[in-house]
Amino acid sequence: MAERSPTRLVLSRRDRDAALFDLDGVLTDTARLHAAAWKTLFDEVLRRHAAATGAPFRPFDAIADYRAFVDGRPREDGVRSFLAARGIVLPEGTDSDPPEALTVAALARRKQALFLAALRREGVAPAPGAAALLAALRRAGIAAAVVSASRNGAEVLAAAGLERLVDLCLDGRDAAALGLPGKPAPDTFLEAARRLGGAPARCVVFEDAPAGVEAARRGGFGLIVGVDRDGQAAAMLRGAGAHAVIRTLAEVAVAA
Structure with missing residues (x-):
């Protein structure tokens, strides 16, 4: 029998109206x-x-560079951010660019194709503690939303079997349709809180990306929890504005 993670954070309906979760690396x-x-x-x-x-x-460093430049950002922003850090500036391009073109648009589409191929090959699993926490939030009357820059948010959530435990999924496609800037701008978190009827000061945000933590801080959210899944990002998450840092969602409990 697996050993349960120690509880480090307790949420209560008395203090929180809603919980907003990043998806990749937090719930899945x-x-x-x-x-x-x-x-x-x-x-x-x-x-x-x-x-x-x-x-x-x-x-490219799949841990350090991923967290610093692309995690939590829309794909095109991730391309621009990382390559600019290496002194490389590419033309924006268009949706008609061939896959091998060195443009922001072509590289963003190429990344999407690589991700979808891996998703079909390897599948999706909920992150440790995710299903239990979402179920506990629902029992306590605390609304739950996914707020993700990924344009595959709804599909990934369904593949992980978590869609029925979430009240709202606002992903990159929704943000683009609404004209909302991506993280680290706070707009997607604020829109999700508005739809759930929760004041930002009474919402908790769970994020594994510094860009997402910064977005929650800029939005004035009452509790921002960094998820340091590989044990290497606590300082970065706190520096971006996280009030607390945990390793997995199994460390979170919900008061009856």
Whole structure:
């Protein structure tokens, strides 16, 4: 029998109207698939850049670079953010660019294809403690929402078997349709809180990305919880504004 994680955080309906969750790496195990897809994509770009310029090839770090530059951001923003950090600026391009084109639009689509292939190959599992926490929130009358930059949010949530435990899923496709800027802007979190009828000060946000933590801080959310799934990001999450840092959602309890 698996040992239960110690409780580090207790939520109560008296204090919280809603809980807002990032998806990949918080409610599901898909962050590793995203990181692997980004690594495949960026290493190919960096090799092409090194061959063309004579610069040394320095590969994408699937932990440090992923967290710092792409985690929690819309795909196009992730492309721009990481490549700018390496001194590479690409044209924006269009949706008609071929997959091999070195444009922001083509690379964003290529990353999506890599992620979907990995998703079909490996599947999705809920993160430790996710289903139990969502069920406990529902029993306590605390609404739950997924707020994700991923444009696959609804599909991933359903594949993990969590969709019936969530009151709202606002993902990257919804944000684009509404014209909402992605994290670290607070707009998607604020829209989710508005739809659930919760004041930001009475909502808790669970995020594993510094960009997402910053978005929650800028939105004035009352409790921001960083999820440090690999034990290497606590300082970064606190620096972005997390009030508390946990390793898994199994460390969270809900008061009756």
